[in-house]
Amino acid sequence: xxxxxxxxxxxxxxxxxxxxxxxxxxxxxxxxxxxxxxxxxxxxxxxxxxxxxxxxxxxxxxxxxxxxxxxxxxxxxxxxxxxxxxxxxxxxxxxxxxxxxxxxxxxxxxxxxxxxxxxxxxxxxxxxxxxxxxxxxxxxxxxxxxxxxxxxxxxxxxxxxxxxxxxxxxxxxxxxxxxxxxxxxxxxxxxxxxxxxxxxxxxxxxxxxxxxxxxxxxxxxxxxxxxxxxxxxxxxxxxxxxxxxxxxxxxxxxxxxxxxxxxxxxxxxxxxxxxxxxxxxxxxxxxxxxxxxxxxxxxxxxxxxxxxxxxxxxxxxxxxxxxxxxxxxxxxxxxxxxxxxxxxxxxxxxxxxxxxxxxxxxxxxxxxxxxxxxxxxxxxxxxxxxxxxxxxxxxxxxxxxxxxxxxxxxxxxxxxxxxxxxxxxxxxxxxxxxxxxxxxxxxxxxxxxxxxxxxxxxxxxxxxxxx
Amino acid sequence: xxxxxxxxxxxxxxxxxxxxxxxxxxxxxxxxxxxxxxxxxxxxxxxxxxxxxxxxxxxxxxxxxxxxxxxxxxxxxxxxxxxxxxxxxxxxxxxxxxxxxxxxxxxxxxxxxxxxxxxxxxxxxxxxxxxxxxxxxxxxxxxxxxxxxxxxxxxxxxxxxxxxxxxxxxxxxxxxxxxxxxxxxxxxxxxxxxxxxxxxxx
Numbered sequence: 001x002x003x004x005x006x007x008x009x010x011x012x013x014x015x016x017x018x019x020x021x022x023x024x025x026x027x028x029x030x031x032x033x034x035x036x037x038x039x040x041x042x043x044x045x046x047x048x049x050x051x052x053x054x055x056x057x058x059x060x061x062x063x064x065x066x067x068x069x070x071x072x073x074x075x076x077x078x079x080x081x082x083x084x085x086x087x088x089x090x091x092x093x094x095x096x097x098x099x100x101x102x103x104x105x106x107x108x109x110x111x112x113x114x115x116x117x118x119x120x121x122x123x124x125x126x127x128x129x130x131x132x133x134x135x136x137x138x139x140x141x142x143x144x145x146x147x148x149x150x151x152x153x154x155x156x157x158x159x160x161x162x163x164x165x166x167x168x169x170x171x172x173x174x175x176x177x178x179x180x181x182x183x184x185x186x187x188x189x190x191x192x193x194x195x196x197x198x199x200x201x202x203x204x205x206x207x208x209x210x211x212x213x214x215x216x217x218x219x220x221x222x223x224x225x226x227x228x229x230x231x232x233x234x235x236x237x238x239x240x241x242x243x244x245x246x247x248x249x250x251x252x253x254x255x256x257x258x259x260x261x262x263x264x265x266x267x268x269x270x271x272x273x274x275x276x277x278x279x280x281x282x283x284x285x286x287x288x289x290x291x292x293x294x295x296x297x298x299x300x301x302x303x304x305x306x307x308x309x310x311x312x313x314x315x316x317x318x319x320x321x322x323x324x325x326x327x328x329x330x331x332x333x334x335x336x337x338x339x340x341x342x343x344x345x346x347x348x349x350x351x352x353x354x355x356x357x358x359x360x361x362x363x364x365x366x367x368x369x370x371x372x373x374x375x376x377x378x379x380x381x382x383x384x385x386x387x388x389x390x391x392x393x394x395x396x397x398x399x400x401x402x403x404x405x406x407x408x409x410x411x412x413x414x415x416x417x418x419x420x421x422x423x424x425x426x427x428x429x430x431x432x433x434x435x436x437x438x439x440x441x442x443x444x445x446x447x448x449x450x451x452x453x454x455x456x457x458x459x460x461x462x463x464x465x466x467x
Numbered sequence: 468x469x470x471x472x473x474x475x476x477x478x479x480x481x482x483x484x485x486x487x488x489x490x491x492x493x494x495x496x497x498x499x500x501x502x503x504x505x506x507x508x509x510x511x512x513x514x515x516x517x518x519x520x521x522x523x524x525x526x527x528x529x530x531x532x533x534x535x536x537x538x539x540x541x542x543x544x545x546x547x548x549x550x551x552x553x554x555x556x557x558x559x560x561x562x563x564x565x566x567x568x569x570x571x572x573x574x575x576x577x578x579x580x581x582x583x584x585x586x587x588x589x590x591x592x593x594x595x596x597x598x599x600x601x602x603x604x605x606x607x608x609x610x611x612x613x614x615x616x617x618x619x620x621x622x623x624x625x626x627x628x629x630x631x632x633x634x635x636x637x638x639x640x641x642x643x644x645x646x647x648x649x650x651x652x653x654x655x656x657x658x659x660x661x662x663x664x665x666x667x668x669x
Binding site: 013014015016017019020021022023025027029036037039040043048050053054064065077079080082083086117120122123128129130132143144145146147148149151152155156157158159160161162194195198199225228230249250251252255258259262294314315317318321411412413430432433434435437439440 | 486487488489491493494497498499501502503504505506516519520542543546547548549550551552554569571572573576577580581590629630631632634635638640642643644646647648650651653654657658660661662663664666667
């Protein structure tokens with residue numbers, strides 16, 4: 001087992017007891033909830049006559065089902081409206097802070113908690129959403145849970161869990177121009193596989209990670225789960241502290257200095273022991289796109305769809321399923337693959353720096369004819385900041401739609417969906433069959449800049465061609 | 468206030484083979500079915516899109532598997548979204564246990580929390596079991612969590628699950644809520660030790 005890592009320290013500090021089963025009862029410092037995975041949990045509490053033990057440690061927002069065009073209430077979708085009402089009622093009844101639409105703080109749960117300073121180093125963070133791994137960017141131990149576990153956290157602020165192993169993933173060197181955090185994580189998943197991280201927390205380290213902004217680190221940690229790792233994190237450093245300083249829920253004044261001392265003490269020791277170590281060279285990472293139906297089916301944008309024989313026999317049935325579903329033949333170059341819809345947004349890449357990079361590509365150019373392209377900010381705050389910088393105008397002039405914040409077409413629970421066999425270039429995180437709202441719809445994952453360029457050219461393109 | 472939980476020591480019944488690696492929770496229950504405030508009715512929509520595309524030939528639609536209790540899958544089953552709606556829809560369809568080569572972490576935790584054991588077996592055993600069930604759909608399988616075996620007439624093989632999870636099924640504490648609440652004083656003490664609890668506004 002690992003020793004002396006941030007994961008070990010934070011785990012130990014939050015351990016309430018060892019349960020008779022041998023599992024750890026772990027205290028959860030911050031619980032985030034949203035409309036999709038919480039209503040049944042509140043119903044279970046009511047059935048059992050249980051109260052919320054620490055209402056001030058849970059924060060709610062609404063993100064998955066909100067329309068990104070007309071947000072007038074009641075929502076056109078009555079089922080979405082029911083979920084909205086349930087969340088409004090449950091948060092009110094249980095005195096839980098709720099960032100509703102129009103509050104100025106609403107947005108994708110994994111975007112708003114960091115931007116409000118709720119997410120802090122050394123915390124344990126749980127949310128009924130697999131992309132909770134995002135918050136690990138701050139040196140928090142954060143992971144997704146299901147609805148019964150949401151109930152457990154509401155009732156007891158704790159969970160029954162088995163400790164994870166820790167794999168250190170070191171990335172060293174300078175990323176080439178046109179290569180982003182999204183490419184780094186897609187490359188890691190491509191190399192270690194979609195189930196390579198099962199049983200592990202990923203500690204991202206090395207000079208490439210140390211040089212990343214907080215938003216880049218969030219993109220990286222966000223997709224840990226696509227690599228099978230329930231949790232991913234980066235040790236906190238000056239970049240973390242500078243990001244947090246002055247944010248609404250961050251410690252203020254003298255407390256902030258005390259906090260830094262504590263946060264520093266949680267960093268993995270230089271002689272920490274890991275269950276596994278994997279090292280990458282930043283120079284080996286190209287702008288990366290997925291070609292298939294699993295996030296590890298990814299290649300450099302200038303590569304061709306891999307041949308069947310490059311995979312082992314156990315993997316081959318899924319690879320064949322991917323060729324057929326995507327209608328992409330082995331050996332076919334990804335460059336030039338026509339796309340129909342281009343989506344910029346999601347908890348992976350819906351933050352201000354993502355929109356800036358996409359806007360740089362869009363500026364002075366125009367979306368190709370017949371392509372639907374839209375930009376969905378990760379939060380109301382991101383949208384306001386982007387508008388203050390004029391990014392909305394750049395996108396609108398280039399022919400992109402500029403939408404209200406939410407999860408949108410990442411998982412298409414709201415009206416934003418692919419139609420039929422449409423193929424999307426998407427800055428989101430999953431290329432699963434049917435993921436984006438059409439049972440036969442297809443998804444190519446890539447960085448926001450590459451999505452913007454795909455929209456301009458109407459086909460998969462290499463962002464390095466603009467450099 | 469604390470629920471009395473039922474112990475789960477074994478699951479018996481016919482099997483259902485579902486072939487393929489990396490079957491994600493979006494496939495198990497497409498996102499549009501998550502527009503709900505209860506889990507009621509999810510069972511009929513399990514694998515909705517896959518079943519529609521297979522026109523009645525999907526294993527969950529085939530008549531010979533309609534009484535199945537034990538689902539037999541391959542590797543990384545349940546990857547992707549944390550939606551508990553996925554195991555809920557499988558359970559509400561009629562499945563009581565899953566045997567596979569491997570499971571995604573969050574899915575596995577959700578299955579424990581709702582009392583549906585997921586056990587792993589070697590690829591070879593899973594493959595034998597899938598063949599056995601496909602050729603003899605009526606055959607009764609017994610998954611025994613105490614001995615960690617899957618058995619039927621003429622078939623007996625080892626399965627494994629994490630010891631903590633096994634104990635939770637055997638002791639009837641798979642619904643952890645009541646047990647977690649037993650430690651309410653220790654929970655408060657743990658919170659009081661954490662510096663950030665008193666920082667900031669939250």
